[in-house]
Amino acid sequence: MHELAVAQALVEQVESVIDQHAASAASRIRVRIGPLAGVVPDLLASAFPLAAAGSRMERATLDLVDAPIKVRCQACGSETEAAMNRLVCGACGDWHTQVISGDELLLESVELETAPSLTPES
Amino acid sequence: MCDTCGCNLTPGNRHLAFKPVAKGATAVSVLKGLLAKNDDQAAHNREHFDRRGILAINLMSSPGSGKTALLEATLTALKDEFTCAVIEGDLETENDAERIRAKGVQAHQIVTGTACHLDAHLVHDALHHMTLDGVDLLFIENVGNLVCPASFDLGQHLNVTLLSVTEGDDKPAKYPVMFRAADAMLLTKTDLLAVLDDFDPDKAEAHLRDLANPAPVLRLSARKGAGMDAWVTWLREQLAAQRARVAIGQSRRPAIQADGQRYHRITA
Numbered sequence: 001m002h003e004l005a006v007a008q009a010l011v012e013q014v015e016s017v018i019d020q021h022a023a024s025a026a027s028r029i030r031v032r033i034g035p036l037a038g039v040v041p042d043l044l045a046s047a048f049p050l051a052a053a054g055s056r057m058e059r060a061t062l063d064l065v066d067a068p069i070k071v072r073c074q075a076c077g078s079e080t081e082a083a084m085n086r087l088v089c090g091a092c093g094d095w096h097t098q099v100i101s102g103d104e105l106l107l108e109s110v111e112l113e114t115a116p117s118l119t120p121e122s
Numbered sequence: 123m124c125d126t127c128g129c130n131l132t133p134g135n136r137h138l139a140f141k142p143v144a145k146g147a148t149a150v151s152v153l154k155g156l157l158a159k160n161d162d163q164a165a166h167n168r169e170h171f172d173r174r175g176i177l178a179i180n181l182m183s184s185p186g187s188g189k190t191a192l193l194e195a196t197l198t199a200l201k202d203e204f205t206c207a208v209i210e211g212d213l214e215t216e217n218d219a220e221r222i223r224a225k226g227v228q229a230h231q232i233v234t235g236t237a238c239h240l241d242a243h244l245v246h247d248a249l250h251h252m253t254l255d256g257v258d259l260l261f262i263e264n265v266g267n268l269v270c271p272a273s274f275d276l277g278q279h280l281n282v283t284l285l286s287v288t289e290g291d292d293k294p295a296k297y298p299v300m301f302r303a304a305d306a307m308l309l310t311k312t313d314l315l316a317v318l319d320d321f322d323p324d325k326a327e328a329h330l331r332d333l334a335n336p337a338p339v340l341r342l343s344a345r346k347g348a349g350m351d352a353w354v355t356w357l358r359e360q361l362a363a364q365r366a367r368v369a370i371g372q373s374r375r376p377a378i379q380a381d382g383q384r385y386h387r388i389t390a
């Protein structure tokens with residue numbers, strides 16, 4: 001159950017985004033997860049409220065965005081979709097491929113609640 | 123670029139990052155790995171190793187695949203050649219560290235309690251209890267678990283994943299995240315192949331290739347000693363490669379983690 005550890009890491013990152021932008025809370029959090037990241041989206045979704053309890057994002061909506069698995073073939077150059085345990089080229093069948101999508105575990109964006117007149121700063 | 127908060131702002135994307143979404147709300151584009159904090163700590167651990175020319179290897183497998191037995195046999199084989207040290211990760215007990223110390227080798231036990239994997243912070247804490255000066259090879263035996271250890275960079279240079287012949291040759295197909303991360307796959311307990319009729323080492327290797335993983339597959343028995351020479355030779359080569367990298371100020375992350383950085387295009 002490392003999803004709780006991942007949820008805690010997510011909460012820490014969002015906390016620092018909130019601080020950095022002098023916001024009061026996060027209302028929406030968007031995370032991109034590929035199947036090859038080793039994190040089960042449903043488990044992360046259920047771990048998040050535990051990790052976020054009492055924080056400035058406890059009422060935030062967590063959007064988990066799927067990232068399809070895609071590989072690029074080093075033999076023929078094709079980019080094809082692939083299954084988690086068959087990362088071979090969909091065009092020529094060669095296994096010398098690179099995963100170009102599907103192993104992401106990325107905090108994409110956060111919607112922050114700010115005072116209406118506040119100008120953003122980094 | 124603001125690395126600490128990860129908002130990754132440039133003059134070019136600033137307008138995108140702050141597009142207003144509703145009155146009193148702002149959308150901030152972050153685009154940062156969720157485990158960035160662990161990864162930063164892992165990079166710091168790697169600096170500790172590189173500064174001393176140490177090669178760090180993370181051993182992962184199911185519970186009981188023979189990680190500690192392999193280490194015992196390896197430490198015996200290397201004892202006149204290199205100075206080794208071991209970090210042991212287990213949910214409970216000091217047993218594995220005691221088995222290593224019985225070989226006359228420095229070992230630190232991390233007892234994780236409920237955590238089913240090691241992370242970079244746990245390993246850094248362990249380093250503070252160890253003497254790294256003079257160490258050539260550091261082995262980190264992860265918690266026996268084929269799921270989460272693959273997701274946490276510890277600062278190692280190489281991942282070695284064990285698959286014992288009693289577990290079934292389709293494990294790489296069932297646990298692709300773990301086996302994709304292997305820089306070498308070891309088929310262990312091969313002395314038992316004679317009594318098992320359903321483990322085909324070639325099939326195990328084919329399942330690994332299906333994961334686009336070119337890692338060497340070594341077959342060995344820590345108990346009987348078969349195949350140990352090839353494994354020890356691989357370790358020598360890897361240590362030589364690490365020393366060559368350190369000499370020119372370079373390092374190495376386990377292959378899969380480096381890939382992730384290089385090949386991804388981020389699409390919104």
Ligand SMILES: Nc1nc2c(ncn2[C@@H]2O[C@H](COP(=O)(O)OP(=O)(O)OP(=O)(O)O)[C@@H](O)[C@H]2O)c(=O)[nH]1
Nearest residue numbers: 184185186187188189190191266311313343344345
């Ligand atoms: N027949 C045979 N048994 C082995 C071999 N290597 C390990 N074993 C046995 O497998 C069992 C588990 O070995 P360990 O080395 O403790 O396995 P481990 O992966 O360290 O286990 P955890 O740390 O609990 O995950 C023990 O009973 C060992 O004696 C081998 O090469 N051949």
Ligand SMILES: [Mg+2]
Nearest residue numbers: 189190218263
């Ligand atoms: Mg062990």
Ligand SMILES: [Zn+2]
Nearest residue numbers: 073076089092
């Ligand atoms: Zn191809």
Ligand SMILES: [Zn+2]
Nearest residue numbers: 122124127129
């Ligand atoms: Zn910033």
Ligand SMILES: [Zn+2]
Nearest residue numbers: 166167170246
């Ligand atoms: Zn340090």
Ligand SMILES: [Zn+2]
Nearest residue numbers: 002238239270
């Ligand atoms: Zn875990």
